[in-house]
Structures are given as structure tokens and as C-alpha cells.
Amino acid sequence: MADPAAASGYHDPPPRVGFFTDTSVCIGCKACEVACKEWNAVPDDGLVFTGMSYDNTIGLGADTWRHVAFIEQRRPVAAGADQDGKAGEAEDGLRWLMASDVCKHCTHAACLDVCPTGALFRTEFGTVVVQEDVCNGCGYCIPACPYGVIDQRKDDGRAWKCTLCYDRLGAGMTPACAQACPTESIQFGPLDELRERAAARLDQLHGEGTAAARLYGEDPGDGVGGDGAFFLLLDEPEVYGLPPDPVVTTRDLPSMWRHAGVAAAGLMAAAATAFAVELLGRRR
Amino acid sequence: MSAADVTRQGLRGTRPGREARPGREARRRGRRGEQAMVPPAEFTSYYGRPVINSPVWRSPDIPGYLFLGGLAGGSSLLGAGAQATGRPALARTAKAGALGAISLSLAALAHDLGRPARFLNMLRMFKVTSPMSVGSWLLAGYAPAVGVAAASALTGRVPRLGAVASAAAALAGPAVAAYTGVLFSDTAVPAWHEGFREMPFVFVGSAATAAGGLGLLAAPAGQNAPARNLALLGVAAEAAAFELMTRRMGMVAEPYTTGRSGAYLQAGRVLSAAGAAGAVIGRRNRAVAALSGAALLGASAATRWAVFHAGLASAADPKYTVVPQRQRRDGGGAAPARAN
Numbered sequence: 001m002a003d004p005a006a007a008s009g010y011h012d013p014p015p016r017v018g019f020f021t022d023t024s025v026c027i028g029c030k031a032c033e034v035a036c037k038e039w040n041a042v043p044d045d046g047l048v049f050t051g052m053s054y055d056n057t058i059g060l061g062a063d064t065w066r067h068v069a070f071i072e073q074r075r076p077v078a079a080g081a082d083q084d085g086k087a088g089e090a091e092d093g094l095r096w097l098m099a100s101d102v103c104k105h106c107t108h109a110a111c112l113d114v115c116p117t118g119a120l121f122r123t124e125f126g127t128v129v130v131q132e133d134v135c136n137g138c139g140y141c142i143p144a145c146p147y148g149v150i151d152q153r154k155d156d157g158r159a160w161k162c163t164l165c166y167d168r169l170g171a172g173m174t175p176a177c178a179q180a181c182p183t184e185s186i187q188f189g190p191l192d193e194l195r196e197r198a199a200a201r202l203d204q205l206h207g208e209g210t211a212a213a214r215l216y217g218e219d220p221g222d223g224v225g226g227d228g229a230f231f232l233l234l235d236e237p238e239v240y241g242l243p244p245d246p247v248v249t250t251r252d253l254p255s256m257w258r259h260a261g262v263a264a265a266g267l268m269a270a271a272a273t274a275f276a277v278e279l280l281g282r283r284r
Numbered sequence: 285m286s287a288a289d290v291t292r293q294g295l296r297g298t299r300p301g302r303e304a305r306p307g308r309e310a311r312r313r314g315r316r317g318e319q320a321m322v323p324p325a326e327f328t329s330y331y332g333r334p335v336i337n338s339p340v341w342r343s344p345d346i347p348g349y350l351f352l353g354g355l356a357g358g359s360s361l362l363g364a365g366a367q368a369t370g371r372p373a374l375a376r377t378a379k380a381g382a383l384g385a386i387s388l389s390l391a392a393l394a395h396d397l398g399r400p401a402r403f404l405n406m407l408r409m410f411k412v413t414s415p416m417s418v419g420s421w422l423l424a425g426y427a428p429a430v431g432v433a434a435a436s437a438l439t440g441r442v443p444r445l446g447a448v449a450s451a452a453a454a455l456a457g458p459a460v461a462a463y464t465g466v467l468f469s470d471t472a473v474p475a476w477h478e479g480f481r482e483m484p485f486v487f488v489g490s491a492a493t494a495a496g497g498l499g500l501l502a503a504p505a506g507q508n509a510p511a512r513n514l515a516l517l518g519v520a521a522e523a524a525a526f527e528l529m530t531r532r533m534g535m536v537a538e539p540y541t542t543g544r545s546g547a548y549l550q551a552g553r554v555l556s557a558a559g560a561a562g563a564v565i566g567r568r569n570r571a572v573a574a575l576s577g578a579a580l581l582g583a584s585a586a587t588r589w590a591v592f593h594a595g596l597a598s599a600a601d602p603k604y605t606v607v608p609q610r611q612r613r614d615g616g617g618a619a620p621a622r623a624n
Contacts, residue, residue, distance in 0.1 A: 059333055116414045116417035117405040118408055119405075136402030140416050143337070145336065146336065238327065238335070238606045243606065246609070263484035266488060266521070268458045270517040275369055275513075
């Protein structure tokens, strides 16, 4: 896939940027959540006790643009000193997975495709942003997103999501979440560079025996044409609440229109038949 | 090694150092190596939370819009046909019904917006990738035609303009009835998207049922025969398309048969069977025709509410997102056919 900014009509756009979120070094500090809320003035959306480990943020939505997932797994883990390959006597240890989720800024973005007003648009950086002065709150983008990112702000009516700090990008700054991340779990940069970095990190982890490490959303051949924000995960995507094989819904749209066209013609034919049988009946 | 617990005696176990690696699993108990011939009964999710965000569309606005849009589209066909074949009472009924239905449906659409005052932003651009944009432009052309056709039929004035408007409404009407199938299918909602091939046929069937039902309810017995025929064709098409759709969907069809959606579906089946039987039996009886017409209208509405609630239920349960995607990704034989 060509650069989505160029495909959207930008002449000579800057390099496409994004996030590489390496969850293997996430410590669950939620600095990204806080930095995002502060910089973007995202309103409070209540605090409930969920019992979901240390996650009361629950998931991405209109007022949560970074979400840190906490997963506690009781399973045999061989770590640290066992790296020499002599592992085997594993403790029944606690494995704690933490991951900071964010809008994926898809190459083929369903939210952008289905937006009827043009409120959602592709920026020159290849990211996807909502213009709040245009959005009329039709809500179509919300069920269109295969990741459950964008949502409606209840008292406001409009749809909101991560902008990848469009304002900061314009000023040559790093997005707030990446800047605040103390372990560099969230890495920001040109997408090509991030993909190289991610591939090297994956090799390193595989070399050290972390067979379950895998990249998620980095493949331009996947159902959304690759994500502008991709991840290194240590378990299956659905464990983190991510869809295992997302596909942009509009990929099937040409076929949908064809089927609807045939159906509309069928309705016309049915109506013609409804009158024709009476004509024939009368003649007989 | 990997666990450190704070106890009354202090820290037990050791914390990994700063250079900690995430560690490797000592034994894999996963299903990796096994050949899954049937969909896994278990699936993992993040605390059972849904993967996708649920549609914020509300009932009765949106299922009501589907119903009324279908009723209007089908009625425009019935109205134009009635005019062409010399059934003025049926024509008046159908055209007035179309106008009432499309007016109400536009109100429902505007009411459901988060920012109703920005309704006209729908016409800010035209995007073929957005079924809602296509639908907005369709309605912008269709609704005025319906208005002129109805006004002319009811007042008897400007008959020529009325005939042109009737013809235009009859051309656009089927598109209005069918596009809503695309509107719903073009989402990540499993019970809507997986039915994208059949959904427009379910919806035009439901539209024919509703329009025929209105004709039976309101037109005199001497002129309602085409309405009855259209309703019967609609009931048959809707049932067949629905059956095909849910069969092809596999496990994603579950929400259609359970819970709220299942109740609406059941009600719709009873109503459409009763309405179809009444329409056939009560050919000459005005009261029976009217009753069966009302039942058919109810059946059409029940289908729309069933589809609406099935979508919400499939969005709320991560199972319907995760399991089919796992099957597709892992190349299981049961993967749903991809679009061409």
C-alpha cells in the first residue's frame, strides 16, 4: 500500500508516523493515560471499580484515548536466570501482561470511509482525525471500527478518539503519551523506522526464548492494510481485548452495493408482478 | 522467580531486575499444536469485555427508520402502479402512506443524531464509501418527489407533475428500501456484517410486506389485489432471504434466535403467517383484509427490530468477534467465505 496521505491527495506529504507499543516493557504506570488526558483536555468519564486487575479504565472510548490493560496469568513461567536454556523447573508464577492500547490509525480506516460528513479525515502525517466542528454525531464510525476505538461522548453527542496529537505533530513535537512513557514502551516515529525497530526487538525476544512474542498490526498485508499504531504482544491479541484478524468492513462494500442493486431491482420486479398477475387474471 | 509476594514476614521471592526479560513459558499448554477440526468451545477475551464498541443508534429511531423507509419505498411502487392501472383509491393510500412514512423516518434520523442541528452536514459531501452519505442524497431526492406525488394525488391538482413525481419516487423507492441493508452490513458488527449478501433482500422483502400491508389496511376491497400480491411476495422473499442469511452466518446467527431479537423474530413469524393467511382468505372481506394488513405491517416492523437487536447482542459479546476471526486467521475449514 502506498502512503495513505499521498493516496488521499496530499502533495509530497511528510513521512507517515505512528506508534510502536512494545508491551514487553510496559510497567502499567498509566503515565500515557494521564498525559493524554491532560494534553488533550479529555474530560473525566467516571471511575468505577471493575475488579479487572488494576484496570478501572476498562477500554478505549470517547474519553479514553490511551488504555492500559492489565492481565494476570497464573501459568508456569521460566524467566531471568533460566535464560541459559536449562529451564524446565518452572514455578507456578504470576505473569503480568500490561499493554497500552490506542487508536490504530489504520491504512484502510473504516471510520473514515463511512463518515458521511467528512468530519473524519486523513492528515498529512497519514493519521486519522475527527474535526469536532463538523461531526454531527451520526454514530456511523462507532460500529464501523473493528477495534472498538472511537465512541460518542454522551453529553456532547459527537464522536471522539485519539488524534495522535495532531497539534503536537504540527509543531514537531512527540505525542503526549509517547513523551510521558518512562520505559519507552510507547515509541513514536516514522512508521518505516518503527517497523525496523519492532522486527529487531522481536528477533531479540525470540532469541531469548520468548516464543510467544509476536507483532500485531505491523503487516501491510493484513485486513486493514496495516496499522499506523502497532504492537508487540506476548499472548494472543484477544487476551488484550484486540480482534485477532480485523478486516476493514468497506473491503466488502462493492459486493454489498451489487447485492443491494439486485435486491432493489427485485423489489421493482415484485411490484410489477403484483400488478401484472391481476391484469392477466382480468383478461382470462 | 517471576513472582514476588509481600507477606507478613516481608518480601518473599525475588523481583526481576531492571533488565528483566518477559520470560518464556516453560510448558505450553496451549492449543497450538492441535488440529482444531471444530471451532474451539472456549475462547479468550479481556475480562469478557466486547472487542468492538456497540452502536449508539437507539430504538425506536433506527429500527423505526428502517421500517418506515421500507414502507415508503414499497408504497411508492404501489402508488405508481395503482395510478398506471386505474386504481385511484389505492394510489392515494399508497402515496399518502409513503409521504407519512418518509417524513417520520427523516424525523427519526435527525432525532438520533448526537447533534441534530447539524443534520444538513449530511449533504456536505458525497461519498460512495459511506452508505449513510449515499442514503442521505437518495432521501434528499426521494422525499420531495414523494411529497409532490402525494400532494397531487390527494388534491387532484398538477396531475402531470404528479405523474412525473410518482415515477421518480417509484424509481428511487426500491433504492431507499434496499440501501439500508448496506447501511447496517457496512460495520464491524458481526451479526450485521456477516449477512451482507442477504440483508438487502431481507430488507426489500420486509418493505414489500409493509407496503402491501398498508394497502390492505387502507385501500378499498375492489382495488387492493396488487397490495395483497406484493405482500405475499414480500413475506416469501423475506423468509427465504432470512433463512439463507442465518444459515450462512454460522455461529454469528445465534443472536438472531435468542434474547430480544429471538422474541421479535418469533412475533414477526406469527404475524406474517397470520397476515398472509388473512390476505388470501379474506379476499372479499374488507375487515379481514384490514386486519391482515395490520398484521403484515407488524411483521415487517418485527423483522427490523429483530435485526437491530441481533446486531447489538453480537457486538456486546466478544465471542462473535473473536471466534470467527480466529477460524479465519488459523485457516479453519469453517471460515466464512470472503467477498469477491
